[in-house]
Amino acid sequence: xxxxxxxxxxxxxxxxxxxxxxxxxxxxxxxxxxxxxxxxxxxxxxxxxxxxxxxxxxxxxxxxxxxxxxxxxxxxxxxxxxxxxxxxxxxxxxxxxxxxxxxxxxxxxxxxxxxxxxxxxxxxxxxxxxxxxxxxxxxxxxxxxxxxxxxxxxxxxxxxxxxxxxxxxxxxxxxxxxxxxxxxxxxxxxxxxxxxxxxxxxxxxxxxxxxxxxxx
Numbered sequence: 001x002x003x004x005x006x007x008x009x010x011x012x013x014x015x016x017x018x019x020x021x022x023x024x025x026x027x028x029x030x031x032x033x034x035x036x037x038x039x040x041x042x043x044x045x046x047x048x049x050x051x052x053x054x055x056x057x058x059x060x061x062x063x064x065x066x067x068x069x070x071x072x073x074x075x076x077x078x079x080x081x082x083x084x085x086x087x088x089x090x091x092x093x094x095x096x097x098x099x100x101x102x103x104x105x106x107x108x109x110x111x112x113x114x115x116x117x118x119x120x121x122x123x124x125x126x127x128x129x130x131x132x133x134x135x136x137x138x139x140x141x142x143x144x145x146x147x148x149x150x151x152x153x154x155x156x157x158x159x160x161x162x163x164x165x166x167x168x169x170x171x172x173x174x175x176x177x178x179x180x181x182x183x184x185x186x187x188x189x190x191x192x193x194x195x196x197x198x199x200x201x202x203x204x205x206x207x208x209x210x211x212x213x214x215x216x
Contacts, residue, residue, distance in 0.1 A: 006070070007174055008184025015068045022067040024187040027194035028060030035201040042205055048092040049205050055085040056197055063190065079131070083116050086135050089200060093142060097150070097207050112138055129172045136164055139200070146203065156203030160196045167192035 009018045016022075032053045039049040062081040066074040087109050094105035112134055119131030143157035171189035178184060 006075075007067075007186045008178040008182055009186065010067075010070060013070075017070070018067040020183060020187045021190070022064055024190040025060045025063045025067070027191045028056055028063070028197070031194040031198040031201075032056040032060075035198055035205065038202060039205050046096065046208055048096060048208070049201065052085065052088055052092065052201060052204070055081070055088055056201070059085055059197075079120070083113065085197075086116075086138075087113060089204070090138060090142075093204060096209060097204065098145070108138075126172045127175050129168055132168055132171075136161065136168065139164055146207070150207055153203040153206045156199055156206075160199040160203065163192055163196040163199065167196060 007018065007021060009021050011017065035049070035056070036053050039053070059078075059081045062074070062077045066078040068074075090109055090112060091105055094100045094108055095102070115134030115137075116131050119133055122130050139157060139161040143155075143159075143161045146157045147154050167189050170185040170192065174184045174186045174189075
């Protein structure tokens, strides 16, 4: 069953019914590319950044699929790709930056995923944006922790959370502006999310310990 009425831009079925929403997913590939360049310049030996950058690219692929085919399956893939990236990022930050134990990191991921799933159950609130509220809480919390405990890119995650708040606002208001702005604002969610992901990856890449530090 096609989901033809989720966003302002889609007024009917068809692969090209949401051209702007589909094309702006290119921002995720751009974000992954620039983060890749940074990781390469910093000569990071950890596989974690490369895995996370691959997940960002998969978000772009899944979102393109959703905004072209617009089925329940592609919608689920779109949501799942974001949840997997968030979980992966939290795991890497928790283990390699905070250096927390495996049980503690697993607990945080379990809480995050449970909260994301819970938010999905109330998709009638804030245009379905409630599922991303737990992610915002975690980004802000990590931002405060990073600001207080790290010298490298100290404000990176706080800036990420600020961009994410703006991004989430545009996602939330999309259906409310259809009459006055038929294109909607969902495409800005894509663009700003890509910026937020780049900033989050930049903070992580700059903060990852060197191999000598990890073995110490």
